[in-house]
Amino acid sequence: MNSSSNPENTPPSSIPAIRRSMMPRDTNALGTIFGGVILAEIDLAAGIEARSHGNMSFVTVALDNVEFKEPVCVGDLVSFHTETERIGRTSIRVKVDVWARKHADVARVVQVTTAHVTMVSVDSEFNPMKISRPTLRESQA
Ligand SMILES: CC(C)(COP(=O)(O)OP(=O)(O)OC[C@H]1O[C@@H](n2cnc3c(N)ncnc32)[C@H](O)[C@@H]1OP(=O)(O)O)[C@@H](O)C(=O)NCCC(=O)NCCS
Numbered sequence: 441m442n443s444s445s446n447p448e449n450t451p452p453s454s455i456p457a458i459r460r461s462m463m464p465r466d467t468n469a470l471g472t473i474f475g476g477v478i479l480a481e482i483d484l485a486a487g488i489e490a491r492s493h494g495n496m497s498f499v500t501v502a503l504d505n506v507e508f509k510e511p512v513c514v515g516d517l518v519s520f521h522t523e524t525e526r527i528g529r530t531s532i533r534v535k536v537d538v539w540a541r542k543h544a545d546v547a548r549v550v551q552v553t554t555a556h557v558t559m560v561s562v563d564s565e566f567n568p569m570k571i572s573r574p575t576l577r578e579s580q581a
Pocket residue numbers: 499500501502527528529530531532558560562566567568
């Protein structure tokens with residue numbers, strides 16, 4: 441479905457963790473953007489969100505529910521909006537909403553996908569490490 445035809449389907453008003461314009465080097469054999477490029481940015485955006493909770497090191501343990509609803513094209517401006525969904529003992533689950541402003545029609549913004557990423561806080565030996573509460577962000581709230 442063309443998400444721009446739904447007036448309720450608008451991008452989040454939050455500042456995106458990442459915003460980038462897609463380049464020809466990001467394309468697949470069909471000339472649209474390679475899904476792996478978007479997945480890499482989702483992973484980065486989730487890491488940025490996790491790190492906003494404090495000075496910890498995170499690795500990605502799981503990336504769920506990724507379904508690409510719209511193609512992304514060269515020149516599209518793609519925004520990765522993040523939201524912390526859950527903070528566990530050693531993990532943080534982040535929702536990443538991906539929206540694209542179309543190069544061919546800048547008035548058109550489409551939802552590309554929503555991903556749920558679980559990041560685990562690790563120590564210097566890559567063992568899961570307890571997240572201290574309140575996190576930096578919670579203590580500033
Ligand atoms: C991430 C890693 C350190 C976790 O080790 P582990 O022995 O599975 O640790 P645990 O079983 O104690 O789980 C740690 C946390 O991750 C969560 N977790 C583990 N597997 C998960 C999964 N598939 N989905 C969601 N959460 C998961 C656990 O629920 C736990 O969360 P909590 O402490 O908040 O309750 C280990 O799996 C690892 O090193 N993976 C590779 C990470 C990596 O290199 N990522 C980049 C890939 S290129």
